[in-house]
Amino acid sequence: MTTLRPFTCMDLLKFNNVNLDPLTETFGLPFYMQYLAHWPEHFQIAESPSGEIMGYIMGKAEGMGENWHGHVTALTVSPDYRRLGMAATLMSWLEEASEKKQAYFVDLFVRVSNKVAIQMYKQLGYIIYRTVLEYYSGDPDEDAYDMRKACSRDVERQSVIPLTHPVRPEEVD
Numbered sequence: 549m550t551t552l553r554p555f556t557c558m559d560l561l562k563f564n565n566v567n568l569d570p571l572t573e574t575f576g577l578p579f580y581m582q583y584l585a586h587w588p589e590h591f592q593i594a595e596s597p598s599g600e601i602m603g604y605i606m607g608k609a610e611g612m613g614e615n616w617h618g619h620v621t622a623l624t625v626s627p628d629y630r631r632l633g634m635a636a637t638l639m640s641w642l643e644e645a646s647e648k649k650q651a652y653f654v655d656l657f658v659r660v661s662n663k664v665a666i667q668m669y670k671q672l673g674y675i676i677y678r679t680v681l682e683y684y685s686g687d688p689d690e691d692a693y694d695m696r697k698a699c700s701r702d703v704e705r706q707s708v709i710p711l712t713h714p715v716r717p718e719e720v721d
């Protein structure tokens with residue numbers, strides 16, 4: 549049986565099986581602590597009966613006015629537990645937390661080359677809102693898609709009208 553529970557700082561000591569994935573970013577300790585302190589309700593973990601980390605989602609709530617939204621900073625599922633609906637469950641948790649905070653939409657950034665994740669987000673109702681040029685540093689840098697899904701507060705669905713032009717990272721608020 550899978551247990552869904554809040555992520556704790558102790559989980560940082562045993563998430564290697566998930567974070568070794570090349571598409572899963574590992575941040576510095578203060579970054580995780582900031583999320584645990586400010587947005588614990590957006591940081592959830594799926595754990596196996598033996599205590600193994602199956603996957604987790606880390607996010608936050610941010611923005612002003614009609615830009616008030618939930619943001620997915622990291623979503624990852626261990627290769628051993630993929631295609632079981634784990635990511636869909638974690639996403640729905642964060643969407644529900646964003647609904648409770650009366651967000652207008654939920655968004656995330658994804659590498660344009662990450663076809664599996666893009667396909668998954670589309671399946672979950674997300675649209676490509678805009679392209680962010682050279683968002684990911686590397687050799688070469690890589691563009692990101694900023695994908696969005698409207699929450700029920702955005703009755704007119706204004707937040708998911710795609711931009712017609714790409715933007716630079718410094719233009720992203």
Ligand SMILES: CC(C)(COP(=O)(O)OP(=O)(O)OC[C@H]1O[C@@H](n2cnc3c(N)ncnc32)[C@H](O)[C@@H]1OP(=O)(O)O)[C@@H](O)C(=O)NCCC(=O)NCCS
Binds near residue numbers: 572634664668671
């Ligand atoms: C992307 C990722 C989170 C998906 O996790 P998951 O638990 O396997 O996804 P789910 O089982 O919830 O899949 C939900 C839907 O997404 C789509 N999907 C997921 N993985 C897919 C794949 N490998 N190929 C095609 N479609 C896929 C399917 O439509 C799936 O529904 P279905 O199984 O009923 O057909 C996982 O592959 C992963 O951790 N990748 C590495 C990290 C990463 O890329 N994170 C996202 C960064 S923005």
